[in-house]
Amino acid sequence: MYKTLCIAALSALLFACAKEPSAFAQADLSVRSPDGENVIRFELERGQPSYQVDRAGSPVIEPSALGFLFKGEDAPLGPFEIVSSDSSSFDETWQQVWGEKQHIRNHYNQLSVTLQETAKPQRQLTLQFRAFDDGIAFRYLFPQQGDSDLVIMDELTEFKLAEDGTAWWIGAYQENRYEYLTTESPVSTLEKVHTPLTIKSDSGLYLSFHEARLVDFASMVLERTDDTSLKADLVPWADGDRVKTDGSFTSPWRTVQIAEKPGDLITSYMILNLNDPNVIEDTSWIEPHKYLGIWWGMHIGKYTFWESETHGASTKNSLEHIDYCKKLGIDHLLIEGWNKGWTPAWYENAMHMFSFTEGTDDFDLKTVADYARENGVKIIGYHETGSNIVNYRKQIDAGMKLYQEMGINDVKIGQVGSRLNMTEWHHGQFGVNYYREVLKKAAEYQLTVNFHEPIKDTGERRTYPNMMAREGARGQEYNAWSEGNPPSHTATIPFTRMLAGPMDFTPGVLDVEIKQGYEGRDVHTTAAKQLALYVVLYSPIQMLADLPENYDGHPAFKFLQDVPVDWEDTKVLDAEIGDTITTVRKDRYSDDWYLGSLTDEEGRSLEISLDFLEPGANYEAQIYADAEGITYQKNATEVAISSQQVTSADSLTLKLAPGGGTAIRFKKL
Structure with a gap:
């Protein structure tokens, strides 16, 4: 196991625990990300806790409620007073056993605030806030305080967005769980939706709302309560209880990833950083x-x-x-x-x-x-x-x-x-x-x-x-026996479902017209796009989903043999949610890079810089592209295979057919 490089610096206490609670009344309880861009501010007004989030001096989340409602006597939690607060900083680099990026930096500043009810039963609640360069997170810690069968009936957490925007979402509480096509609509039209919920604000900021380290708790869906205000809704038990506890609990982290470009949401590793380190000592049997x-x-x-x-x-x-x-x-x-x-x-x-x-x-x-x-x-x-x-x-x-x-x-x-x-x-x-x-x-x-x-x-x-x-999410199988997934589906899920983690989408159908099987079905992509999915849709296990006889002797199968499933680095070169995405990844065990680019129903021509390649090195670009004149509805199985020598100073023009894609191996010479 790679030895973790860790520099953890605990700062001085912002406020000594010995101070009277009233000493916190005018205190500036806030925490700023290491780069200074993201700020979380905590407030306690008339005993009720709230928080807000700014980025670069502009509001992202306006003052929003925090807290819980319990079952039975003393159901409301609060009002509170602040009894202590401290801040700390943390910076480490750790190595994934496998993953889309080998070495991950975990760098944040933290604010912890402990509250106590002003009246009996005077229960305590601690809130932890973490500010990262790529977003913010917070969670609740409720210690054991004598009630052994405490039941949570509601979580009061709000996300009051400072402005409207475009949301990509699937509705919660449906029979097929998460397996629905994504809807694109204004935030102000949402009802109850699953996370990750991705939003492009009217000012152009990209946000993803989710949760991390979900352990012994109900998962969270989001309910729009008013205009652009969202509230946590905990998925209930059959009896209506939301979370059953032994009297104590640690909530999952409530997370908001924040980015200037949609591709930066994909290369954010905040969700992983908020989880506990690996507990499996011998990982030799775990093989991508x-x-x-x-x-x-x-x-x-x-x-x-x-x-x-x-x-x-x-x-x-x-x-x-x-x-x-x-x-x-x-x-x-x-x-x-x-x-x-x-x-x-x-x-x-x-x-x-x-x-x-x-x-x-x-x-x-x-x-x-x-x-x-x-x-x-x-x-x-x-x-x-x-x-x-x-x-x-x-x-x-x-x-x-x-x-x-x-x-x-x-x-x-x-x-x-x-x-x-x-x-x-x-x-x-x-x-x-x-x-x-x-x-x-x-x-x-x-x-x-x-x-x-x-x-x-x-x-x-x-x-x-x-x-x-x-x-x-809806995977490849829906193309076999339903109306199928539209070409925009795989240009959307990298920015929604897959922000949560790897998906077993089961790509790789080269017989995209499905010559055997149910009449009238096809996979609604070109064959070259099926190759591109191995780079765009990350998973450490990738199925070659087609019938094996369709691979035997197929010239494009060479890319499926070559493409790795374990990576040293990942970059998103070009992206627009629901329209197009171009991703490159470096093989963990060689000097080779791989590119996957795909589009929705619209054909596109993209100019891609190769400056991610090693400067001064020569590479053979082995290109698998859509054949001239095809679409996902016409001659979709045809793949144009070519090669050329390139360097980091070059650029390539990718011509993507409607519903198509391009896959490239950059083999270092």
Whole structure:
């Protein structure tokens, strides 16, 4: 493990704890980011706490309420007086086990304010505020104070925006969780929405509202309460309680990332910095990778998930896919549907029963695992719970132990269903605790996790780097059996869903016209754009989603063989939310850079400077572009492949077809 470079300087106390509470009345309780641009100011007026945020002297968030409402007697918290306050600074550089950037700087200034109620029961509450160069964060710490069954019924946190703006959002409390297309509208039209919520203010500032270190708490959605005022809304339990505690709690960090350009939201690592350091000492079994799967064929109707004449996860089909892995040079294979319990109605909300140890009659796990090992391929396991968490918890140890015995180190876990156990929201406190429980259990069995139908990412991967990726948005599969994702979808989610963390989008379909499967379906992109997604949409595990026979002999497959999944650095060169994005990343294990550029329904010509390359070095630019004259609706499979020598002093013109993209490997010579 890279030795953390840490310079932590604790400043003198702003105010001594021994002072009388009245001494704080006129105090300037504020904290400024290291670069001086972002300022958080705390105020206590008539016993009620509030905060505001300025950037470069202009208001971003106007005075906004803080606090909670509890259940039962003494439900309101407050009014308060200030009993102590202190400030500190912190500066470190730490290394990710894997990631989109190898070394991350964690630099902030902090203000802590401890409050106490002026009347009985005189409970205390501490607020921590952190100001970063790329945003602000705050959280609540409520110590144990004698009430062992304290229940939170409401969080009073507000975000009163100083001005209107354009928001990109998906609505909260819908049956399919986060799996909806993004809506673009003024902030003043919002209702209840999920986070990350991305906003471009009328003055041109880019903001992302989210949360970090979500542990034993309900996740937060945002509700517009008046014009441009947003309020925290905690996802409830089935009984209406929001958060059940033992009498103490530490809330997640409430976060606002702030940027002058949309691409700077993507290269902000504030969410990770607000999480605890890695707790897994031996991470040698955690391997970023690319993988094939018995997956796309089931979504397009070539195979079935359940036992049938066309069952996808048969022993015979699995062995053939292992042969493809070996031939194509891809060393991981996902097998879905190998176990007992799959039926044509498996996805219905019916507490469906799966076995996590018994294979179907036409599948033998040991035979398949042994054959894979002999051929240098690692199997990725699959656990579909159908949201029947009662059934999964009964079998989880046996299921994970079986994978461990078979030499399997990776598992995809699905929670298909509108509610966990048909009663609880996936993103309420029940779900938050369930997903964390499974993640910890997987670490015990040295299994990495890829959650589908997940709780949203809030930076857990820093603490548990076996948390590799998750779904949590509309992925590739929607192109197989629905109206599909429009070209603008992949130009939007880098600035919304993916600000939270890696997504298992499952790109790489080169047969974008879907010649096999459901009639009239296609993936609404060009094939070159599918290549670009491997650079634009970050994940340490990337599926090569197409049928393996569509890769065999395809000249554009070379890029999929070459492109890494673990990076030293990431830069966004050009971006406009919902329209276009161009991202470059440097390979962690070579001197090569990779570029992905994509557009929405509009064709574009972009001039890209190559000044990110090493000065004085020569590179071969291996270019995979849209063929001349194509669109995502016409001859979309055609890829123009070329190469040329370039240096950091050069620029390239990228010609993106409507719904298209470009992928480039810059190989250092």
